[in-house]
Amino acid sequence: MTTTRLARLEDLAFLAGIEDAGDTLFAERFGGVDWPAASTGEERAAEPGILLVAVDDDGTVIGFTHVLDLDGHWHLEQIAVDPAHGRRGVDRDLLEATHAELARRGGREVTLMTYADVPWNGPFYARHGYVELDELPARLEPMRESEERFGMARHGRRVVMVRNLAT
Secondary structure (H helix, E strand, C coil): CCEEEECCHHHHHHHHHHHHHHHHHHHHHHCCCCCCCCCCHHHHHCCCEEEEEEECCCCCEEEEEEEEEECCEEEEEEEEECHHHCCCCHHHHHHHHHHHHHHHCCCCEEEEEEECCCCCCHHHHHHCCCEECCCCCHHHHHHHHHHHHHCHHHHCCEEEEEEECCC
16 A cells, blocks of 8 residues: 655655656657756755655655645646556555645645656546646746757647646
8 A cells, every 4th residue: 555645854865766767668658868867856855845755565655746836836847656666556646645735735726747648648637637728827938948958849749737626
């Protein structure tokens, strides 16, 4: 069984490795990726927002979500699950726990940026109540610029999605 909770200081050392392991799935799908290595857990914790982790029965951190607080607007910057623990609903549990935590904090919606056609990206989020936005909110423009610098769009259509947290 997996438990989802707010990240603790001792969890931070595991986050980059989990994200890098998860990125191997993109590398397999795209025939390689050349985007930067994952941010450290300490770097993520220093940003305004929240970190949640999924922990298995023996206390091992196997996944996480990182949600940024962008001037009072929540943005799901990253969700990552160690592929060795994939296909067990850990991503779903993390996402649902994230929504609950954001709603508890008074959040009304959460945005994210993702690949439209990668099965564990756009279609996954759509199954969990996210819808595509027609326009990029101004607060996400710096993220779009970063994606352009990394050349992420060459691997597929990138979209911005939003989920109402009241549903």
